[in-house]
Amino acid sequence: xxxxxxxxxxxxxxxxxxxxxxxxxxxxxxxxxxxxxxxxxxxxxxxxxxxxxxxxxxxxxxxxxxxxxxxxxxxxxxxxxxxxxxxxxxxxxxxxxxxxxxxxxxxxxxxxxxxxxxxxxxxxxxxxxxxxxxxxxxxxxxxxxxxxxxxxxxxxxxxxxxxxxxxxxxxxx
Ligand SMILES: Cc1cc2nc3c(=O)[nH]c(=O)nc-3n(C[C@H](O)[C@H](O)[C@H](O)COP(=O)(O)O)c2cc1C
Numbered sequence: 001x002x003x004x005x006x007x008x009x010x011x012x013x014x015x016x017x018x019x020x021x022x023x024x025x026x027x028x029x030x031x032x033x034x035x036x037x038x039x040x041x042x043x044x045x046x047x048x049x050x051x052x053x054x055x056x057x058x059x060x061x062x063x064x065x066x067x068x069x070x071x072x073x074x075x076x077x078x079x080x081x082x083x084x085x086x087x088x089x090x091x092x093x094x095x096x097x098x099x100x101x102x103x104x105x106x107x108x109x110x111x112x113x114x115x116x117x118x119x120x121x122x123x124x125x126x127x128x129x130x131x132x133x134x135x136x137x138x139x140x141x142x143x144x145x146x147x148x149x150x151x152x153x154x155x156x157x158x159x160x161x162x163x164x165x166x167x168x169x170x171x172x173x
Pocket of ligand 1: 051052053054055056093094095096097098128129130131
């Protein structure tokens with residue numbers, strides 16, 4: 001029996017369908033994430049990117065993350081993970097805050113992905129531009145220094161894009 005979601009993509013609904021022997025390692029919730037989870041199961045590597053929203057990864061990322069990890073968690077102390085085919089993972093996050101602001105959070109994600117999906121690299125690009133032209137806002141966005149943002153976008157951001165590309169290429173090898 002499958003559970004159908006009326007929305008395109010949902011979080012883990014704690015149905016414990018993946019904790020039945022016949023579904024072991026498979027989320028049985030049917031929605032927009034089902035083909036994604038199926039494709040990951042067939043893949044040789046996984047690259048996930050998310051912006052930081054309100055000091056966390058986005059809700060869409062969380063939905064994927066919860067169902068990807070939880071389907072492999074057995075709750076069996078001797079053998080807690082039923083993933084028999086670990087694949088390398090690259091997790092990328094962009095943020096307004098500096099790249100050092102979410103170190104603990106990213107390490108937590110890395111640890112969980114290491115344990116339940118495969119060896120995981122993390123990469124953060126912080127202090128992103130967000131707006132091309134800060135002079136056109138309806139009121140002054142005084143929390144930001146537009147000049148510093150622009151300079152960083154032109155100098156450091158291209159380097160970070162190159163680094164992210166290299167990490168992806170290394171994962172593909
Ligand atoms: C709803 C929303 C919440 C956000 N919350 C945060 C936040 O808590 N911390 C942060 O560093 N950036 C936050 N941001 C900024 C995004 O992380 C940023 O726009 C994203 O990394 C992409 O950068 P870009 O717009 O320059 O491409 C938020 C953006 C939005 C739209």
